[in-house]
Amino acid sequence: MKKLILMLPLLLFSKEVTLDFITQKPTSVAKDYYIWRFLDQNITSNEANKAFYQTKNVNRKIFLRFAKKSDDKYIKEIARCMKLKPKEYIKENAECIAAGMSPYKFVSLDLEERKKIAKKVKKFEKTYKIFTVLSSKYPFFILLNNEYIFFNIFNQVGDKFREKHLNYTIPTYFLEKIKNKKGFDTFVNIAITNPKLKKIHFSFFDISTQDLSAYSSFLIAINAIRYSKYEIAKRFLIYSYNKAYYTFDKDKALFWLYLITKNPKILEKLTESKDINIYSIYAKERLHKKIDNFVTFDFENNSNDINIKDPFVWLEILNKTKSLKEEELKRFAFNFRSKNLLPVYAFLMERYYKYKIHPYITPFESYLKGVDKKDRALIYALARQESRFIPSSISTSFALGTMQIMPFLAKAIAKEKNIDGFDLDLMFEPKINLDFALHHIKFLKRKLKHPLLIAYAYNGGIGFTKRKIVKTDIFDENKFEPFLGMELVPYPESRKYGKKVLANYVIYCKILGVKENLHSLIEKLVPFDRNHRF
Numbered sequence: 001m002k003k004l005i006l007m008l009p010l011l012l013f014s015k016e017v018t019l020d021f022i023t024q025k026p027t028s029v030a031k032d033y034y035i036w037r038f039l040d041q042n043i044t045s046n047e048a049n050k051a052f053y054q055t056k057n058v059n060r061k062i063f064l065r066f067a068k069k070s071d072d073k074y075i076k077e078i079a080r081c082m083k084l085k086p087k088e089y090i091k092e093n094a095e096c097i098a099a100g101m102s103p104y105k106f107v108s109l110d111l112e113e114r115k116k117i118a119k120k121v122k123k124f125e126k127t128y129k130i131f132t133v134l135s136s137k138y139p140f141f142i143l144l145n146n147e148y149i150f151f152n153i154f155n156q157v158g159d160k161f162r163e164k165h166l167n168y169t170i171p172t173y174f175l176e177k178i179k180n181k182k183g184f185d186t187f188v189n190i191a192i193t194n195p196k197l198k199k200i201h202f203s204f205f206d207i208s209t210q211d212l213s214a215y216s217s218f219l220i221a222i223n224a225i226r227y228s229k230y231e232i233a234k235r236f237l238i239y240s241y242n243k244a245y246y247t248f249d250k251d252k253a254l255f256w257l258y259l260i261t262k263n264p265k266i267l268e269k270l271t272e273s274k275d276i277n278i279y280s281i282y283a284k285e286r287l288h289k290k291i292d293n294f295v296t297f298d299f300e301n302n303s304n305d306i307n308i309k310d311p312f313v314w315l316e317i318l319n320k321t322k323s324l325k326e327e328e329l330k331r332f333a334f335n336f337r338s339k340n341l342l343p344v345y346a347f348l349m350e351r352y353y354k355y356k357i358h359p360y361i362t363p364f365e366s367y368l369k370g371v372d373k374k375d376r377a378l379i380y381a382l383a384r385q386e387s388r389f390i391p392s393s394i395s396t397s398f399a400l401g402t403m404q405i406m407p408f409l410a411k412a413i414a415k416e417k418n419i420d421g422f423d424l425d426l427m428f429e430p431k432i433n434l435d436f437a438l439h440h441i442k443f444l445k446r447k448l449k450h451p452l453l454i455a456y457a458y459n460g461g462i463g464f465t466k467r468k469i470v471k472t473d474i475f476d477e478n479k480f481e482p483f484l485g486m487e488l489v490p491y492p493e494s495r496k497y498g499k500k501v502l503a504n505y506v507i508y509c510k511i512l513g514v515k516e517n518l519h520s521l522i523e524k525l526v527p528f529d530r531n532h533r534f
Contacts, residue, residue, distance in 0.1 A: 151183030343389035381504035
C-alpha cells in the first residue's frame with residue numbers, strides 16, 4: 001500500500017484548500033465538503049466568514065468548525081451551548097438552553113432538574129411548552145392536549161423515555177387528527193419498530209387509511225401482520241400499493257399481500273416488475289423465471305481524459321443531463337464509452353432505460369485481483385448502492401468516493417495502514433477507496449457473517465447492528481421471518497439499504513458464477529443465530 005501511495009500525485013497529500021478555489025466552485029455538496037476542510041486550516045476569521053456564507057447546507061460539522069474560527073461572540077456562544085452536557089445547562093441562561101438543549105438531553109435529567117430548567121425558558125414559547133410537558137409526572141396525558149408539539153416530543157426524546165412514559169394506547173381520534181401532519185411518518189416508524197411499545201402498536205388497528213402516506217400505511221400493515229391481524233393488514237397494503245410512487249414500494253406491498261393471502265396471481269404479477277429488488281427476485285425464483293432485466297457493460301482497455309475523480313467534473317456531468325431528452329441522453333452517454341468512464345456510462349444508460357433495465361457493471365477489476373468471488377460480489381453490491389461506482393461521489397454527511405467512506409473512518413484506516421501525510425481526497429482514487437473498504441469489510445466479517453448484516457453495519461455502523469438487530473428480538477417475531485424482521489429494522493435508511501444490497505448481491509453472484517440465490521440466503525437467517533455464526 002505504501003508503494004501505491006508513493007506513485008500518486010504529490011498534490012493529493014496534505015492538500016491545502018484555498019478561498020479562491022472555494023469561491024470559484026458552484027454551490028453544491030462538493031463545495032460544502034471543501035468549505036468544511038477549509039475551516040479546519042490555519043485561516044483568519046474573515047476568511048472563515050467568506051467561506052462559511054457560501055455553504056449550501058449548514059450542518060453541525062460545518063457550523064462547529066466555523067465557530068472555532070469566527071470572532072463573532074454570538075456564534076461562539078451558540079457553538080458552546082450546542083456542545084454542553086445535560087447537567088451543565090442547569091447553570092446556563094435561557095438563550096443558551098434554547099440554543100443547545102434538545103428534548104433528548106432534557107429528559108436525561110431528573111424531574112426536579114427539568115422543572116428548574118423549564119422555568120428559565122418562559123420567553124421561548126415553544127421550548128417552554130415542550131419542557132413543561134416533559135417536566136410533568138404524566139407527560140403522555142398532557143401531550144394528548146398538545147397536538148402541535150406531539151412530534152417535537154415523541155420523535156425526539158429517545159427510546160428509554162418513550163418506553164417508560166409514552167407507551168400508552170393512543171386514542172383513534174387523536175391519530176386521525178395528526179396523521180396528515182409533518183412528522184407522522186417518523187412517529188409511525190419509531191413506534192412500530194420498537195418492540196417494547198406494544199400499547200401504541202395496538203392503537204393503529206382502527207385508524208383509517210385516508211390521508212396516510214404509502215410509507216406509514218405499509219408500516220401499519222406490517223404492525224398488523226406482527227399480531228396476525230391479516231384483514232387489517234390487507235386493507236393497509238392495498239392502500240399503500242395504490243398510493244406508492246416508486247416500483248420498489250409497490251413491489252413490497254404486493255409481496256406482503258402474497259405472503260398473507262398466498263394468492264398465486266399476486267406472485268405472478270410481482271414477476272412482471274421492472275425493478276430488481278428482493279421482492280421481485282423472490283417471485284421469479286419461486287416461479288422459476290429468469291431475471292432478465294439487467295445488463296452488463298464492458299469496454300476494451302481504452303481510456304478517456306475526462307477526470308471523473310474530480311467531484312466538480314461529476315457535478316457538471318450531472319447538471320448537463322437535467323435538460324436532455326431521451327435520445328439526447330443516449331448520445332451524451334456515448335461520450336463515456338471507455339473503461340475508465342464505465343460508471344458514468346452505466347449511470348446515464350440506466351436513466352435512458354427509465355430504470356426498467358438495470359446496469360450491473362463490474363469496474364475496477366484490476367484492483368480486486370486476488371479477492372474471492374463472494375467478497376467481490378459483496379463489494380460490488382455495496383458500491384452499486386453507495387455511489388453507482390462514481391469515484392468522486394460525496395454525500396451530505398461527506399462520505400467519500402466509490403465506497404462512500406466517512407472521513408473519520410478513512411483517517412482511522414490510514415492510521416492503521418501507517419500512511420503518512422494522508423489526505424481525504426485520496427478517497428476519490430478508486431484503488432485506494434476500494435482497498436480501504438476491503439479493510440473495513442474484513443473487520444465487519446469478523447463480527448458478522450451474513451451479507452445482509454454486513455450491509456446493515458456498513459451503512460449504520462457495527463454498534464447499531466449489534467445493539468438494534470443482533471442483540472434484540474428482531475427476526476424472532478413470527479412465521480414470516482426473516483422478512484418481517486427486515487421490515488422492522490429501526491433506521492429507515494439502513495432498512496432499505498440492507499434490502500437493496502442483498503438484491504445487488506444476488507445479481508452479482510449470478511454474474512460472477514457464485515452458486516447463491518435469494519432463497520438460500522434467506523434460509524441462512526432462519527432461525528436467527530444471536531451469535532451471528534451463519
